Amino acid sequence: MNEKGISVLEEYPLEVYSVRKGRGILIADTSEGLKKLVEFKGMPGHADFQNQVQEKLWEQAGIKTDRFVKNRDNQLITIDKDGRKYVLKEHVQGSECDLKSEQDIIVLVQNLARLHKHLRLRENLQQPPEFFSRQLLEEEFEKHNRELRKIRKFIRKRSSNSDFENRFLKEFELFYSQGEEALELLKKSDGKRLTEESILQGLICHGDYNYHNVLLEKKGSVTVNFEKCHVGIQMEDLYHFMRKILEKNNWDIRLGRRIFTEYSNVRSISRAERENLYIRLKYPEKFWKLANQYYNSNKAWISGKTIEKLEITAAQNQHKQEFLWKFKDF
Numbered sequence: 001m002n003e004k005g006i007s008v009l010e011e012y013p014l015e016v017y018s019v020r021k022g023r024g025i026l027i028a029d030t031s032e033g034l035k036k037l038v039e040f041k042g043m044p045g046h047a048d049f050q051n052q053v054q055e056k057l058w059e060q061a062g063i064k065t066d067r068f069v070k071n072r073d074n075q076l077i078t079i080d081k082d083g084r085k086y087v088l089k090e091h092v093q094g095s096e097c098d099l100k101s102e103q104d105i106i107v108l109v110q111n112l113a114r115l116h117k118h119l120r121l122r123e124n125l126q127q128p129p130e131f132f133s134r135q136l137l138e139e140e141f142e143k144h145n146r147e148l149r150k151i152r153k154f155i156r157k158r159s160s161n162s163d164f165e166n167r168f169l170k171e172f173e174l175f176y177s178q179g180e181e182a183l184e185l186l187k188k189s190d191g192k193r194l195t196e197e198s199i200l201q202g203l204i205c206h207g208d209y210n211y212h213n214v215l216l217e218k219k220g221s222v223t224v225n226f227e228k229c230h231v232g233i234q235m236e237d238l239y240h241f242m243r244k245i246l247e248k249n250n251w252d253i254r255l256g257r258r259i260f261t262e263y264s265n266v267r268s269i270s271r272a273e274r275e276n277l278y279i280r281l282k283y284p285e286k287f288w289k290l291a292n293q294y295y296n297s298n299k300a301w302i303s304g305k306t307i308e309k310l311e312i313t314a315a316q317n318q319h320k321q322e323f324l325w326k327f328k329d330f
Helices: 003-011 046-061 102-118 137-156 163-188 191-201 235-248 253-266 271-282 285-295 304-327
Strands: 016-021 025-030 033-039 077-079 085-090 214-217 220-223
Touching: 003 016, 003 025, 003 033, 003 085, 046 102, 102 214, 102 220, 102 235, 102 253, 137 163, 137 191, 137 271, 137 285, 163 271, 163 285, 163 304, 191 271, 235 253, 235 271, 235 285, 235 304, 253 304, 271 304, 285 304
Parallel strands: none
Antiparallel strands: 016 025, 025 033, 033 085, 077 085, 214 220
């Protein structure tokens, strides 16, 4: 956050007592409580779209979010003299989910289900086409599989291999076959129709729903950082949340079953959505992410942490396959 952004606060109808730096933001103590000033880098119109989504959640569902504050000209975006764009939002001081606390995890998944349940009414939200999911899941899987083959080819051509590269080659066939299996299942599924129905109904995804973006307070939770919200298949959010939680808990079947059950108790999951969630979980995304991170980094030096993550991913794979087998009975 450029310190020049401080002058932008003068454009808002509130008194500023003090300002301090946060992670890429400025936190202001004001006459209207704590606010955060964030540089806006989204596409034109997305601030208005986010605002519609967040106001709907507050007004119709009582789901708390880090809402926008409008400037003196009643605009969401304020531009400084150098042309940088900023937005001012509520600053929430809750705590993040404790990944060892099942109670915290359940609070977050119930919150997600409520969020999805109330972001379904097409007539109450304007949905510019540019805020739809930009890539079909089938295209995404095909792209990832091509990248995995490209990375393997690159590593094979090297004269000597690092520990990471040797482990990648050792695990490649197993994980790549899982990626191909997921792609074939997707092609046979109702994925395209589910995407079309989700867009037709105007279903909204948070776009980055994880334990960093839901803060816990004494009286509930607050969902923040809607910068990636879009129209699409809502199982995308549930998948990302489940995968990250289950990776941290060695793909614990009982915990996964409870997450799925708690979500579906609040918002019912259709057969097509359930199938879509299963296929997303089946794809070896963690393996692809680590490989992609390696390929786009300085390959002369691979951190021990990256090698450790690959080893953990490989070690967890059997637990994940057992989880996927049991998932059919959830």
